Amino acid sequence: MPAQPQTGQTGPIAGRLSADALAENFADLHPPLSAHEARVAADRCYFCHDAPCVTACPTGIDIPLFIREIQAGRPETAAREIFEANILGGMCARVCPTEVLCEGACVREAAEGRPVEIGLLQRHATDSLMARQGHPFTRAPRTGKRVAVVGAGPAGLACAHRLARHGHDVVIHEGAPKPGGLNEYGIAAYKSVDDFAAREAAWIMGIGGIELRHGQWLGRKVTLDALREEYDAVFLGIGLSGVNALGLDGPDLEGVHDAVTFISALRQSEELSTLPIGREVVVIGGGMTAIDCAVQAKALGAESVTLVYRRARAAMGASGFEQDLAARRGVRLIFEAAPVAVEGEGRLSAVVFERMAEGPDGLAPTGARFTLPADQMFRAVGQRLGDANGLETVQGKVVTQGSGRTAMDKVWAGGDCAAGGDDLTVTAVAQGRDAAEDIHRVLTD
The missing domain is CATH 1.10.1060.10 (Alpha-helical ferredoxin)
Known part of the structure; x- marks a missing residue:
């Protein structure tokens, strides 16, 4: 049964659900086949x-x-x-x-x-x-070449593994305490249970020839110029670190968060009952992150969760399966509405929306407004590249040619930080793998 808040307590609280209820809500989404x-x-x-x-x-x-x-x-x-x-x-x-x-x-x-x-x-x-079994692949004889991989997410791990397999020595520079990137910090907990992301990363690096260094944020502890000087090649799989703003009217209020931070905290929590969640939660966005955020907010015990997307349902970045999953898990979906203001005194109490419509000039507000009560709101409206580190960009992502080559000598890029991707783990893996093959050709030519 849900835990009841103390009298007079408002806003997000922890312990809304019992341990058994939380375990059921966060169980493996697709149990394995026998x-x-x-x-x-x-x-x-x-x-x-x-x-x-x-x-x-x-x-x-x-x-x-x-x-x-x-x-x-x-x-x-x-x-x-x-x-x-x-x-x-x-x-x-x-x-x-x-x-x-x-x-x-x-x-x-x-x-x-x-x-x-x-x-x-x-x-x-x-x-x-x-x-x-142990690792299925063995390394080729060492080539004497050293490659820096920045970021231990899907693209970085795939690149590092393929390079190590070819006999190159790889050093992964990772800012976070754990490898895995999006797989470790950015997906719903019910999609990857039993610490699988960390176990998979360790298994991948089991091929040998890969050194992992933590606390290595690009632009802080390490610079791109220094990496180019020290290594024979550099691969950037740094993802997207900035969160897009909404630019809403109203004061800065407690209870307004970005979905990425929420999901990361949930994924790293050892006790889900300690995570505070609101009674009335609103999620802004239409992608996979928005769905993951909304479903997990409901799973933590929010009484109502409403996901609001500014375009029609067919335009959502989240797949039809994910949309249906959210609806089955009790999330209310509202389409063609955009947030315009937040309300509250110190703490969020409501979010104001305006109806949107597609016209000859694209998406436009209609003037019709409505208000949703909310004591917690999550932004899931996309991320951006934090620092391009002198690289050419288009629409906030690094420009690449061919198999991830950038215009900067000795530098390749792939995954979410690179232009032309679709923000999927599988695409990041393909880009990291293909960049590694191109790096190998250059280094052994």
Whole structure:
């Protein structure tokens, strides 16, 4: 049962739900398949010759091949095929929007409305290998070349692993206390349970030849010029550190937060009952971060959670599955409305919105307003590059050519910080991997 606040207590409080309720709310979103279930699921694959699921995967995993290995009872062999293309295949199996990528392209989806469960099959394979065997790859002989990777997120880890596999020595410069980047700090806790992000990062670095240094924020402890001087090449996988502002009318109030910080604190909490959450929560945004924030606010015990997005539902960055998940978990969704002001005396009490409409000149306010009571509001309206470090940018992201090359000599970039991406873990992995291959060609030419 929810814990009751003390008389007269207002605003967010901790301990709204019991330990049992919290454990249920934050349980694994997609529990793993048993060996039998995996064989049954694999039997549904048509093993297409020109498989559309492979084309839809940013890392190009040979999906029919690995599913055939599962069908034959060889999940570890299947995992090697996956890891050859995507060394973070375990995490991607958990967090990829498969419904709009591989499973969305599955011919079973087109014919029956029920795709092969590619994500769960990928998790079955990768979990099997990681639990039973050591690292599946060995390093090539050392080349004597040293590469700096800035950021231990998906792009940085993928790049570091591929470089180490080619025999180069890699030093990862990471600002945060743990590796993993978005996987560790930025996704919903129910998508990656049992400290999987940290375990996966340690497993990846188990190939050898990778040194991880923490507290190494670019522009503070280390500079790009110094890295270029010390190393033969530099890869930037620094993500996006700044949070976009809303520019609302009204005073600065307690109870107004950014969603990224909230999710990070939740992911690092050892006791969810200590996290304060409001009674009436409002989330602003339409992407995956907004959904993760809203669903977890409800899971912590908020009595009402409303997600408000300025455009129509079809324009949301979050997938249809994520939108439906939020609705099933009790989140109210409001579309075509934008926040214009906050109200309260010292602490947030309400958020004022204006209805929006698409017109000949794009999205425009209609003049119609409404107010939602709120004692806590989270901004999930996108992030931006904190410091370009002298690199050319477009729309707030680093400009790259080919396989992540920047206009600066010896510097590559990939992941969320680079222009042209789609802010997905799987895309960041592909960019880190491809940049590593390009760096290897340059260093051994």
